[in-house]
Amino acid sequence: MPPVARRHVLLAGAAALAAPRLAAAQDAWPSRPVRYINPYTAGGPTDTLSRLLCQKMAEISGQQFVVENRTGSAGLVGNQAIAQSPADGYTLGLGGIATHAIAPTLYARMPFDAARDFTFVTGMWQLPNLLVVNLDIPATTVPELIAHLKANPGRYSYASAGSGTTLHISGELFKSMAGVDITHVPYRGSAAAYPDILAGRVHMIFDNIPGALAQARAGRVRPLGVTSARRSPVVPDTPTIAETLPGFDMSSWTCLCGPAGIPPATVARISALARRALEDEGLKRGYLDQGATAWWTTPEQIADFRASEERRLAPIIRASGARVD
Template identity: 70%
Template structure:
């Protein structure tokens, strides 16, 4: 049969070539992602909340896609070691990882220099979860709610201390924001992680603490500390009886948020595919329940929305970081 076609149309052989090439083009652009195992870098140590929440999301993604999502913990330098590993990976979609407030909104102001450019070296695919912090006080402190605490702190500026998991963390910045908005002066005591700070809070060596909700909520339910408020804009479904600080200080809002991060340069088709699959995972009832049991809320966003959110968070937190004096050279 002659290879002819009506005027203005492609010859049959050309049409056949296009048809045969289509699957290869789709693969190259990532429309079939994932077609092999995916490495997921968690920039924090194993065993903590971010590790548990990451593994739950990866397990759900493995169920949805039929491909393994393998968690690799690359901790160090407040999450910057793992973030750098993500940034310097091949932009093929088979190395992704955990981004969030620490590496993408706090680090640009907190660190004098970084091994990566938080504005240019990543593809942010979308949100994963948000985790509020909890303000808890030692049982001996004579304050049973936020208004009483503010009154106590105003009456005794600089007398009372609060602990955090380290300078420049959301826990530290929650205290800094509280001090600014309430017009009170507290002494910040940074620790290397939440566990030693919790011990000192229970023992009364520090008076109060801002901490991720799972740890201090457990202590409060054991009767070892007194919970006063959560730092999210609204109450947490995990503890609806505990008010939000925003109920007393309008607009107060400091939460730990995370996102799915990948190297810069991923094809848009692949990004859209990742986003859609992640949405399926995050909207599953099983994952929503598992996250809430740990004090977190699933949080899906579009790639465009997470980029805008990240920029707004950096701009909002930068003055707090500078005012706190936290700086890593």
């Protein structure tokens, strides 16, 4: 047999022998510990919610899910690490609205392609923001606030946890839909903004529910509206902003993702495990304690949702003038 032909036969034989082992490895997932990359700091809301999910998946599967906090560049560093990992299902992590729907428009240069460089498995949770205002603001409802802002254009400001965050985009969407003139004041995290809000130097914030609710329950700020399309079970008596501005919807959401190219059989197993975890009553209660709602989707649904969110948010981000070069 000619050397070239013999080499082709040997390669084909090796591939045939490897195929059953690969299929068995996929069918056995997870047969060893899984690394879960959280691109945000330890101890924050995403860390707490991630660890609740990883703990439940570990309980169900009998394998460890080890959370690794890989921070930097508003989540881009951690997601770059996810995208560059082996596509075997043993490195997964947290994607979401900031890194996969806002960042593609906000950043002039991205370290990854938000659509092509990932395997999307499922949604994980949704977490709306809560509009709270300084107690000196003469408004107890969203309509009253809008009327007051229109009567005083340019006089008031809103805080955020930084340009391009859902807190910022919530404010820009509110400005656009309500037709009001308020100034954006970015901070390094929402906690840093509250001293100025309480002192009246900044007047309101569209903060994630846990932080805003803690301030409201302490009587330091007044809650006016939830940014999700439907009322939050955490604050069921607080109206949505959409009840005043139909179509208003801005919630933080996250997804479980891995690098592009994870075999479909492995994706199916990860998806099934995540579904069992996210539908667990104990986990759902733990999420509600943090202001979040557990959210399972199919891989196809979360990929389509991510793309639709990028399209929806792009004109709002461009209109805000936010840009990172």
